[in-house]
Amino acid sequence: MNRPLGNLIGLKHHQTRRLERLYRRKVPPRELVTPELARQLAEISREIHRQVGILVDRAGFVTHVLVGDAKGLFIPALPRERGAKGRLKGLRLIHTHLDDSALTQDDLLDLALLRLDAVAALAVTPQGLPGAVQVAHLLPHEENGRNWGLISADHLSRLDLNFDQMVQSLEEELARRGDGREGTTGRERAILVGVSPRSRLAAEDSMAELAELADSAGLTVAATVVQHRQRADSRFLMGKGRLAELVIQALQLGSDLLVFDAELTPAQVRSITDFTELRVIDRTQLILDLFAQRARSREGKLQVEMAQVKYLLPRLRGRDDALSRLTGGIGGRGPGETKLEIDRRRLQERLHRLSRDLEKVRAERKVRREGRKRHQLPILSLIGYTNAGKSTLFNALTHAAVLAEDRLFATLDPTSRRLRFPREREVIITDTVGFIQDLPKNLLEAFKATLEELEEADLLIHVVDLSNPRFPEQMAAVDRVLASLGLTDKPVLKVFNKMDLVSPELAALQVRLHQGxxxxxxxxxxxxxxxxxxxxxxxELAAPFADWQDREKPWESLGVDG
Structure with a gap:
């Protein structure tokens, strides 16, 4: 026979047996709880002076009998298997209150976090009989600032509720709101979450960029939530109450993915995942996934996989279920994808092989760069914030056909072409990967072979999207990346793109300020x-390349298309 769970210390044998017999009861689909079962709950609760609760499934069977103390009830971890995505768990909680108090905040928190069909508080009279009853259930959408509905009666017999019909209607409404997909496009719905001590405007700018990243990665942004806190919670980043609201919001919007605008620690990912039972990824993992989608060349795939492995290693702890959620969908793909369940030793071996392969790539690039030096061709490198228009400009200057799209990180693999000036001078111009605010350190390290191309550049062409309201911050972010790479001494020409989308005065001002x-x-x-x-x-750079015009086609031996 199943045993009751919770605070059983001090109970007599016959009291424990009475609790065990509650498992034999069955509730008809229409009823929240039968009068007889309610009476038994009230009697034993008054006798042991503790709250007593039962979890009942939709077939009417009692799955758990719970015992708390006089003020509250502890619900153990329930099985993670839920019904269809975005649906309720199919369990209702009926528990006693030893006074006339209404449902507590903890009761409503359990309703949200456990996705219960309903939570009911049954008052126990001094005589040990069932008294007033209050029932809470989630709503398919917010009403008057509340995400739950309340039904009350001064006695169970006066409770006007067809429970089976109520749950069916709620499930149908939730199902209409989607199963986590956007139409037939297969785009997963996500809630973006920011916790920031910064000003409202700065936080909104950061979240707007996160939304662009999410869209580029193939996500549909279902909602954006920002909580302003001077100090983030070390465990959950935000308050438990706000997290509970996120769970309800995810249920209502048909989403089971939270994307945080921060780099979460492994412990925070586990804590938030366990608390919400939702998939959780952070900004770094979203960018890694986006890079994984964009990588085309062998070199690009190696670099992305190396960054992914470095990200996953500290997050690998056995077969932790919280981490298992990260292996599917957004945040869990990649060239040569590594499942998180692979043990640490095998991941480290893979990291060693990737490092060795990338060293070969760096050596090959070094040979090509030395060849360019021997032929004394000036090298111009396009740099800038992602989606600033570098590839579009590259194509316009060289008549190439490099992928140029209005999305973040459309270009991942560097491409070089020759550029002939009107006075018959020729140079090599290179299109490189774009930068972004707080570019993950692992990505910078993994793309070292690619970014080393910038070290050999004679001129950096910094392309700026002048139409983006955040262009000053984007320029500063690019400058920070250049500083981290030790490239602040390189000559830079700032090119303000999309002048047709802004006022002539703004374009003229920026050109004058930056000599661009x-x-x-x-x-x-x-x-x-x-x-x-x-x-x-x-x-101005011509002195080191005095003899270049005497060579007919020096680029032909350099691996550069003419």
Whole structure:
């Protein structure tokens, strides 16, 4: 026979037996609880002076008998297997209150976090009889600032509730709101979460960028939630009450994924996942997933996988269920994808092999760079914030067909082409991966082979999306990355792109402040001033390349397309 759970210390044998016999009871589908079962709960609760509760499934069977103290009830960890995604768990909690008190905040928290069909508080009279009853259930959408509905009666016999019908209606409404997918596109729905001590405007800017990352990664943003806290909670990042609201919001919106605008510690991922029973990923993992989708070359795939392995290693602790959630969907894919359940030793071996392969890549790139030095060709590298228009400008200047899309990190693998100036001078121009705020350290390290290309550049062309309201912060972010790479001494020409989308005054001001050039990369008629400035810059660098014009086609032996 199943045993009751919870505070059993001090109970007599016959009291424990009475609790065990509650498992034999069955409740008809229409009823919340039968009068006889309610009477038994009230009697034994008054006798032992402790709250007593039962969990009942939709078939009417008692699955758990719970014993608390005079003020509360502890619900043990329930099986993680839920019904269909975005649905309720299929259990209702009926428990006693030894006074006339209504449902507590803890009761409502259990309702949300456990996705229960309902939570009911049954008052126990001094004579040990069932008294007033109050029932709470989740709502399919917020009403008057509340996410739950309440039904009350001064006695169970006066409770106007067809329980089976209520649950069925609720499930149907939740099902209409989606099963975590957007139509037939297969896009997963996610709630973006930010916890920030910064100003409201700064937090909104950061969340807007996270939304762009999510969209580029193939997610549909179901909602954005920001909590302003001077100090983030070390365990949950935000308060438990706010997390409970997120669980309800996820249920109502048909989402089971939370994306945090921060880099979470392994302990925080486990704590939030266990508390909410939702999938949890952070900003770093979202960027890693986005890079995994974009990688095309063998080199790019190696670099992304190395960053993923470095990210996963400290988060690997046996077969932890919280981490198992990270292996599917957004945040869990990648070239040569490594399942989180693989033991640490095998991951470390894989990391060693990746490091060795990337060293070979670096050696090959070094040979090509030395070849360029021997042929004395100036090298220009396009840099800038992701989605600033670098690839579009690269195509416009070289008539190449590099992928250029209005999404973050469309370019991951560097591409080089020759560029011929009007006065027959030629250079090599390279399109590189874009930067972003707080670029994960593991990615910077993994892409060292690619970013080393910038070390050999004679001129960095910093492309800025002038139409983005956050362009000053984006420029600063690029400068920070350059500083971290030790490239602050490189000559830089700032090119303000998308001038056609802003006022002429703004474009002129930025050009004057930064001695730059304003263009619209999609409009060839705006490019001559840029080409002239580039030629001027190259003239300034011409001394080391005095004999380049004597060579007919020096790029042919350099692995650069003509």
């Amino acid at each position: 050039v304003a263009i619209a990369a999609l409009d060839d008629s705006t490019l001559p001033p840029l080409i002239a400035r580039l030629e001027e810059k190259v003239e």
